Amino acid sequence: MNKMQLLYEGKAKKVYLTDNKDRVIQEFKDDATAFNNKKKGTISNKGIVNNAISCKLFTYLAENGVPTHFVEKLSDRGMLCKYLDIIMVEVVVRNIAAGSLVKRYGFQEATVLEEPIVELYLKDDDLDDPLMNESHAVALGLATYDELDFMKEQARKINTHLKTFFAARKLNLVDFKLEFGRYNGEVLLGDEISPDTCRFWDLDTGEKMDKDRFRFDLGGVEDAYTEVQHRVLDRE
Numbered sequence: 001m002n003k004m005q006l007l008y009e010g011k012a013k014k015v016y017l018t019d020n021k022d023r024v025i026q027e028f029k030d031d032a033t034a035f036n037n038k039k040k041g042t043i044s045n046k047g048i049v050n051n052a053i054s055c056k057l058f059t060y061l062a063e064n065g066v067p068t069h070f071v072e073k074l075s076d077r078g079m080l081c082k083y084l085d086i087i088m089v090e091v092v093v094r095n096i097a098a099g100s101l102v103k104r105y106g107f108q109e110a111t112v113l114e115e116p117i118v119e120l121y122l123k124d125d126d127l128d129d130p131l132m133n134e135s136h137a138v139a140l141g142l143a144t145y146d147e148l149d150f151m152k153e154q155a156r157k158i159n160t161h162l163k164t165f166f167a168a169r170k171l172n173l174v175d176f177k178l179e180f181g182r183y184n185g186e187v188l189l190g191d192e193i194s195p196d197t198c199r200f201w202d203l204d205t206g207e208k209m210d211k212d213r214f215r216f217d218l219g220g221v222e223d224a225y226t227e228v229q230h231r232v233l234d235r236e
């Protein structure tokens, strides 16, 4: 598989075309942003860590019947993926109150939700990724109601699988963000699943082990990412 021209550069990844029109290569960067680009920095080795974690999680989800864009891990930072037509809707699943749920609705942080909350956001940094519902997404021409139903159903299944996976590694899966895309008439899970896109709290101590350490200058960012990588990859 030969890497060709850069298709797109995002905040945390570059995406390259390949000599196969149905495949792209995602390359994970060390750049970190928060609050939709308002805070910028780097987290050393983040790209390597997030690629390793994402490859493992996509493989695990595929083994559990979740269709994803993942094809194979190519290198430290490179992941071969199916070339998706990305749906510009971010799906967030929450098990425990944190982040914008606390700010927006006044939940006490760390409240365990009786059932998971699934939210949709418009993927648009210039608009600050606003919360939206299905009618907004359909009115904007981003997806059909059937696609949105499928994405939410997949998100709930993924949550069940990931909660089990992380609990076995002494991590509480607080919340996470997913992206989906179309491929040959199917909707597949895309993007990445990593400490950039999830909140993980240590099951015993409650310590934050994710990008919140960078967002809120809590220190120990690299160590937290590396620890998540060890727990994800070294514990079977």
Ligand code: TMP
Pocket (backbone or CB within 6 Å): 036, 092, 098, 099, 100, 101, 129, 175, 176, 177, 196, 197, 198, 199
């Ligand atoms: P939030 O509490 O800030 O809405 O974030 C919910 C989850 O989604 C959290 O795990 C971080 C993740 N997330 C992203 O991956 N990208 C984003 O742009 C935002 C806002 C959140």
Ligand code: ASP
Pocket (backbone or CB within 6 Å): 011, 032, 033, 034, 035, 036, 037, 038, 196, 211, 215
């Ligand atoms: N992913 C968004 C950004 O990079 C928001 C966040 O993760 O806080 O700005």
